Amino acid sequence: MARFDDTVAIVTGGVSGIGAAVTRRLVDEGARVFVADINADAVAAASDTFGPNVAGLRTDVTNEAEMTALFDGALERFGRVDSVYNVAGGSKPGRIVDTDLATWDFNIRLNLYGAFLGTKLGAAHFLAEKKPGSIVNVASLNSLVPMHFGAGYAAAKAGVVMLTENAALELADQGIRVNAVSPGLVATPLTGGLMSMPGVTEAYMERIPTGRAAEPEEIAAVALFLGSTDASYINGENIVVDGAWQTSGYPDLRPFLG
Template identity: 35%
Template sequence: MERFKNKVALITGSSQGIGAACAIRLAEEGADLIIHGREMDEDVKQLMEQIRHWGRKVEFIPADLNLSGSAEKLVSDAVAVFGKLDILINNAGMEIRADFIDVTEADYDMVMNVNLKSVFFGIQAYVKYCRSIGSPGVIVNMSSVHEEIVFPHFAAYCVSKGGLKMLTRNLASELAPFHIRVNNVAPGAIATPINEKLLSDKEQLQKVLQNIPLKKMGKPEDVAALVAFLASDEAGYITGSTHYVDGGLTYHYEEQ
């Protein structure tokens, strides 16, 4: 099935983990890809080889989304690569662990810049492009279960994802007249490099699994499957929503 035949997608933060899984899934289903990361490395090279294995075109654009104006330039550069951009997937994100009283302004700004500000202005640049050519558009934002549930010692991260939740709801209404859809995907505990420390701590891992009804970590491919659906025409009547990939974690609670 090639749901994305003749489509071009930009996936931010796609050198590894969930972003890479999304790139592979969309390539399998026909999309040409713009891969993004801070710099070209072996992970990127291997990912691009996989995408070419499916007979798709792929290019890499480096950008530091902590820097002002970088998201807008990334979108502009992506359009220039293949001459169009059909799908924008805002996957890039970061977290910094710290007690609330110890959070520095620099760390706060970095988390907000990458997780929220770059998404805001990246979407703005994409919408301007879509409107300039009279084209519909599709946006999928990578949120987190922590747009909904607390995460002590990660206050800035939670604020950024809570903001993303409201941004998506607001833009769904504002952009609907232009036939531009926007949704969030909210992963729970997923086995990715960002959770490497958790995965190596068996005791802490068991505590996490006890709060997940399915009693297992998710895989990047689980998230990519939902992203692909929301980016496809099959989800043409879905906008302004957050869709959880969490094994039942978000609304589950058991007395231990």
């Protein structure tokens, strides 16, 4: 028996970076996966990319009607939902004094509304079915450690962690677990642009004691642990996966982005 045999997972952001690694590993361990992403082409190609046990729907995670349609689509296609991985996220950087409300909204909506809607709809489904379920929210080391040009993103990710704790408080007695994983630096398309700027990788590596970025699979491994019955007594937790970066803090990005 594989760990996720006979189970169905929803993975937002499930076609790129960390989300793609979560999708791939879930399938490898027996699950069927319904992916949600704003990238319509990648969602349409999901069965070709990940195999016949993966389907999906182009979804904007900030839109409640689209997220509701996502859950309906997963149930129609695979007949059940056992876990939800809220991975979609991203950032528009900027100094606080330069940040207009549209930019602030972008960061809060994508990272915090997305996790909220996935948590709300996942929990509502598990409660309606009167069955246990697991929700994993991908936050960030920035939920705990600030970063120059990152106020909106960091505030949203801190919100994701408190949402996670609050959801566990509300739902634990009904057999629903809600946990978070907070990556440090991960080699994905999200960080590729920043890391290719001259000097930025060196500045990061001065601060990351492990001396390298994580691979997406190293974050997926922890997300799947939290989503699995191996973590049956872990609820409301935020696991930092950062190669000890939290011990040293972020580099000063002002010379690069200022």
